[in-house]
Amino acid sequence: MESGSGRIFFGKPVPTFPENAPLATSFGAVPAAARRGRFAETLPIGIFLVLALLPLAALADGSSYLVSLGARIMIFAIAAVALDVLVGYCGLISFGHAAFIGLGAYAVGILSAHGIADALVALPAALVVSALYAFLTGSVCLRTKGVYFIMITLAFGQMAFFTASSLAPYGGDDGLTLTTRCTLAGFPFINDERAFYYLVFACLLGSYLLCRALVASRFGRVLRGAKENAVRMAAIGFDVYRFQLAAYVIVGTLGGLSGFLLANATEFVSPAYMSWQRSGELIVMVLLGGLGSLNGAIIGTAAYLLMEEWLAGFTENWKVIFGPLLVLVVLFARGGLIGLWSELMRRLGRG
Amino acid sequence: MAEPILRLENLRKTFGALVVTDDLTLDVMPRELHAVIGPNGAGKTTLINQISGLLAPDTGAILFAGRDITALSMHARAQLGLARSFQITSVLPRFSALENVALAVQSRVGSSFRFFGRAADETALNAAAMAALADVDLADRAHVPAGALSHGERRALELAIALAMEPKLLLLDEPMAGTGHEESARLVGVLQRLKGRFPVVLVEHDMAAVFALADRISVLIYGRILASGSPAEVRADPRVVAAYLGDEME
Amino acid sequence: MSTTLLLVQTLNGLQLGVLLFLIAAGLTLVFGVMDFINLAHGVQYMLGAYLAVAFYTVTGSFLAALVLALAAALAFGLLLEFAVFRHLYDRDHLDHVIATFGIILFLNHGVKVVWGAAPLSLPMPELLSGSVRLAGGLNYPVWRLVIIASGLVVAALLYLLVTHTRIGMLVRAGATNARMVSALGVDIRRLFMIVFGFGAMLAGFAGIMIAPILSVEPGMGDTILILAFVVIVIGGIGSIRGAFLAALLIGLVDTLGRSFSVDLLRLVMAPSPARTVGPAIASMLIYLLMAVVLYVRPTGLFPAKGR
Numbered sequence: 001m002e003s004g005s006g007r008i009f010f011g012k013p014v015p016t017f018p019e020n021a022p023l024a025t026s027f028g029a030v031p032a033a034a035r036r037g038r039f040a041e042t043l044p045i046g047i048f049l050v051l052a053l054l055p056l057a058a059l060a061d062g063s064s065y066l067v068s069l070g071a072r073i074m075i076f077a078i079a080a081v082a083l084d085v086l087v088g089y090c091g092l093i094s095f096g097h098a099a100f101i102g103l104g105a106y107a108v109g110i111l112s113a114h115g116i117a118d119a120l121v122a123l124p125a126a127l128v129v130s131a132l133y134a135f136l137t138g139s140v141c142l143r144t145k146g147v148y149f150i151m152i153t154l155a156f157g158q159m160a161f162f163t164a165s166s167l168a169p170y171g172g173d174d175g176l177t178l179t180t181r182c183t184l185a186g187f188p189f190i191n192d193e194r195a196f197y198y199l200v201f202a203c204l205l206g207s208y209l210l211c212r213a214l215v216a217s218r219f220g221r222v223l224r225g226a227k228e229n230a231v232r233m234a235a236i237g238f239d240v241y242r243f244q245l246a247a248y249v250i251v252g253t254l255g256g257l258s259g260f261l262l263a264n265a266t267e268f269v270s271p272a273y274m275s276w277q278r279s280g281e282l283i284v285m286v287l288l289g290g291l292g293s294l295n296g297a298i299i300g301t302a303a304y305l306l307m308e309e310w311l312a313g314f315t316e317n318w319k320v321i322f323g324p325l326l327v328l329v330v331l332f333a334r335g336g337l338i339g340l341w342s343e344l345m346r347r348l349g350r351g
Numbered sequence: 352m353a354e355p356i357l358r359l360e361n362l363r364k365t366f367g368a369l370v371v372t373d374d375l376t377l378d379v380m381p382r383e384l385h386a387v388i389g390p391n392g393a394g395k396t397t398l399i400n401q402i403s404g405l406l407a408p409d410t411g412a413i414l415f416a417g418r419d420i421t422a423l424s425m426h427a428r429a430q431l432g433l434a435r436s437f438q439i440t441s442v443l444p445r446f447s448a449l450e451n452v453a454l455a456v457q458s459r460v461g462s463s464f465r466f467f468g469r470a471a472d473e474t475a476l477n478a479a480a481m482a483a484l485a486d487v488d489l490a491d492r493a494h495v496p497a498g499a500l501s502h503g504e505r506r507a508l509e510l511a512i513a514l515a516m517e518p519k520l521l522l523l524d525e526p527m528a529g530t531g532h533e534e535s536a537r538l539v540g541v542l543q544r545l546k547g548r549f550p551v552v553l554v555e556h557d558m559a560a561v562f563a564l565a566d567r568i569s570v571l572i573y574g575r576i577l578a579s580g581s582p583a584e585v586r587a588d589p590r591v592v593a594a595y596l597g598d599e600m601e
Numbered sequence: 602m603s604t605t606l607l608l609v610q611t612l613n614g615l616q617l618g619v620l621l622f623l624i625a626a627g628l629t630l631v632f633g634v635m636d637f638i639n640l641a642h643g644v645q646y647m648l649g650a651y652l653a654v655a656f657y658t659v660t661g662s663f664l665a666a667l668v669l670a671l672a673a674a675l676a677f678g679l680l681l682e683f684a685v686f687r688h689l690y691d692r693d694h695l696d697h698v699i700a701t702f703g704i705i706l707f708l709n710h711g712v713k714v715v716w717g718a719a720p721l722s723l724p725m726p727e728l729l730s731g732s733v734r735l736a737g738g739l740n741y742p743v744w745r746l747v748i749i750a751s752g753l754v755v756a757a758l759l760y761l762l763v764t765h766t767r768i769g770m771l772v773r774a775g776a777t778n779a780r781m782v783s784a785l786g787v788d789i790r791r792l793f794m795i796v797f798g799f800g801a802m803l804a805g806f807a808g809i810m811i812a813p814i815l816s817v818e819p820g821m822g823d824t825i826l827i828l829a830f831v832v833i834v835i836g837g838i839g840s841i842r843g844a845f846l847a848a849l850l851i852g853l854v855d856t857l858g859r860s861f862s863v864d865l866l867r868l869v870m871a872p873s874p875a876r877t878v879g880p881a882i883a884s885m886l887i888y889l890l891m892a893v894v895l896y897v898r899p900t901g902l903f904p905a906k907g908r
Contacts, residue, residue, distance in 0.1 A: 093698065095698070140895075140896065143895075143896070143899065144895055144899055145899075146694065147632070147638055147838070148834060148895060148899065148900070148901075150638070150694065150698065151834045152891065152892060154827065154830070155831070155891055155892060156888070156892075158888055159885045159888050159889075162881060162885050163881055163885070166877065166881035166884070168877060213466060213468075216470065217465055217466050217469070218457055218462075218464075218465040218468070218473075219464055219465055219466050220466075220470070221450075221454060221457070221470040221471070222454070222457075224446075225446065225454055231425075231441060232441045232442065232512075233454075234425045235425060235426075235429055235435055235437075236454060236455045236512065237426050237429030237516065238426055238458055238463065239427075240426070243463070246464070276823075276827065277823070280698075283695075283698070284699060287695075291695075317710040317711075317714050319706040319709070319710040320710040320711050322703075322706055323703040323704060323705070323706035323708070323710070323711075324703065324707055325703070326703030326706065327685055327700050327703040327704065329699075330689070330692075330699050330700040330703070331688055334696070
């Protein structure tokens with residue numbers, strides 16, 4: 001851990017700051033807006049370049065496995081980037097994020113069950129449903145703080161889960177298979193794996209840019225300030241609740257987008273998409289990459305899903321290894337992969 | 352006769368069996384620096400918390416510029432022009448001093464529901480913030496993270512944040528708390544320059560500062576105003592000397 | 602809706618409530634005293650059940666299995682505290698959530714590796730395996746009554762411990778203001794260890810007692826963990842009394858809700874939609890309850906730290 005663990009007043013360490021500290025400090029969550037420097041600018045370019053070129057590399061391979069894996073990673077990355085805004089920048093630990101993915105997916109599924117497969121209907125439906133659920137549940141959740149907030153987001157996630165499980169006409173516990181992927185004005189554009197891949201790519205790029213703009217904007221600055229000192233923000237005149245609710249709705253809607261894409265990718269929807277374990281996994285993905293950096297959310301998602309693919313090949317019980325690994329990450333590599341990389345560069349740079 | 356900018360009517364606050372604010376009535380006139388002094392435990396910070404909206408009184412009314420704000424939330428009162436500093440420094444440690452103040456400016460100019468454009472680069476906000484920092488002699492420390500500032504500098508930052516709100520009433524809760532001789536003399540100088548711009552309610556222990564700055568002083572003992580008047584009147588009041596000043600003036 | 606069914610389900614609700622209390626008690630104390638969110642509490646409950654099965658296979662005696670499993674559960678809890686949790690007390694809640702989530706993954710899949718994924722069973726003691734006639738036409742399993750009784754006994758013991766012993770006083774003080782207790786010179790590390798170990802034992806005990814009735818399988822702690830958290834949130838964090846009342850309330854609401862939701866809904870709607878909506882509402886009932894309680898009392902019914 002970087003220098004700066006100051007006095008420990010029974011419990012939370014009070015950070016002390018070296019005089020000429022750059023605006024970015026490494027105490028876990030690093031405000032991306034404050035990170036200047038080449039790394040922060042080139043990393044996303046690198047990420048998106050790799051993602052953009054992946055299908056071309058897969059061409060050589062011949063199979064569409066890489067492409068569909070890549071699409072899957074990007075789909076969850078959309079949800080993870082959104083969640084990072086909430087957890088990393090607003091300090092709101094939502095344990096019910098998977099519900100929005102599920103809602104988006106079920107919007108597609110239910111419409112499909114009624115014969116409607118047009119994206120022009122399904123996508124807005126997915127977004128509106130998630131936004132609405134985010135608004136209604138958020139307005140209740142955000143009146144609480146700390147562990148109560150975690151619990152109540154969990155509760156609402158469970159509510160969505162159980163509702164989906166009880167929808168017998170739409171598969172209930174077993175889920176529902178889509179007859180077809182969404183079409184665009186009748187044209188089955190995204191049936192082609194590569195076309196779908198680039199659609200997902202565009203959505204991820206768009207979501208990422210939106211979130212990056214958001215956290216650096218006036219709106220984002222209020223939220224980042226509230227994360228650090230909510231009382232101070234109120235004393236300056238900000239109604240923190242309204243800002244957080246708006247952020248919660250935006251994040252939830254992006255989750256719905258992720259769900260829409262997920263349903264199309266797997267051509268299947270199931271309550272398992274919204275289990276609380278899934279919500280936990282999403283938080284893990286964000287943390288693994290590096291909280292509060294948006295790039296980290298993408299990297300963490302890729303790391304988690306790749307690990308899942310790779311390790312699951314060895315043993316069905318790979319989580320026996322992953323569990324303790326997670327504990328070690330929390331104890332020693334709190335800044336995630338990006339934190340580790342920064343630390344490494346720092347040490348190498350010092351020579 | 353001018354209307355008071357702040358009127359507290361029969362304010363009462365209890366914590367269980369402990370009466371912290373006991374039927375308190377106080378007027379603060381526009382353009383005056385009104386000091387509130389009293390021994391520890393007299394309820395000074397609780398009083399500031401009630402005026403600013405952090406705490407709700409049990410009974411009584413708070414009127415600001417003639418308007419009853421007793422039921423208003425803290426942020427609503429801030430929007431009306433009520434600014435405060437905190438006794439225990441309350442800044443945003445990971446933000447630079449400039450951004451701390453710029454946020455206060457941002458709140459004042461409104462429309463923070465802007466999702467695009469880097470807030471940190473906004474020249475108008477930053478210029479106004481620099482002006483406030485200059486008022487408290489912190490301009491050369493603008494880009495230092497607030498957490499890296501010295502204690503005295505952070506007290507000054509608290510003041511700058513409040514100033515950036517262009518307040519109609521400034522509540523200062525022990526701005527000199529924990530500062531050394533030199534720092535507190537500097538803060539007194541700053542406050543001298545700011546006097547007259549807007550009314551100030553100053554809660555302070557530092558008697559030298561109080562008597563140098565105050566137009567009027569109210570003495571708070573056990574949640575009640577014992578005496579209220581000009582510094583000379585208060586200094587001479589035998590009740591005050593007996594209850595509080597006697598020791599302080601040694 | 603017969604009276605017999607109502608009586609049976611009420612008793613079942615009490616049994617669930619008592620079980621929830623055993624788990625929630627440890628959870629609320631750990632949270633109240635150490636400000637530590639322990640998601641791994643559910644797998645400690647599961648571990649108790651698995652250990653009991655393992656020891657029963659070796660000893661053939663339920664009582665021996667109970668004692669040994671309790672000891673092992675305590676040991677494991679202390680090990681977890683020492684190796685992992687102790688280093689996280691001064692971190693923020695997110696770190697607790699992720700780390701304990703990792704422990705859940707580890708143990709849920711770990712038991713699969715050791716014991717396989719198939720559900721296991723633990724036979725209850727011969728003597729207590731029958732049914733008893735409670736009222737006209739109502740036979741109720743003795744073991745369930747044993748669970749209720751043992752839960753109430755534990756609750757009473759806890760009450761005595763917390764209100765009449767020095768350690769209990771320290772725990773109550775710690776739940777109200779841990780910093781002050783530490784500042785007063787109490788060895789806070791040891792207090793934490795005791796609280797944690799005790800909580801782990803209670804959770805393990807719950808797992809052992811329920812094992813003869815439910816099947817012992819990986820992931821069995823997950824649902825009950827969520828319920829336990831709902832209990833402590835409703836009851837108020839740090840409060841044993843709150844946990845007790847909330848646990849009984851939730852046990853009853855959940856059980857009775859599931860049994861009678863369809864019937865109740867049939868009073869206001871047609872049978873077919875009632876049969877679809879009923880179970881859905883029943884499973885959501887406690888979450889709705891929690892949302893309502895938090896709306897009215899944002900820190901629960903009896904929070905230890907009086908806000």
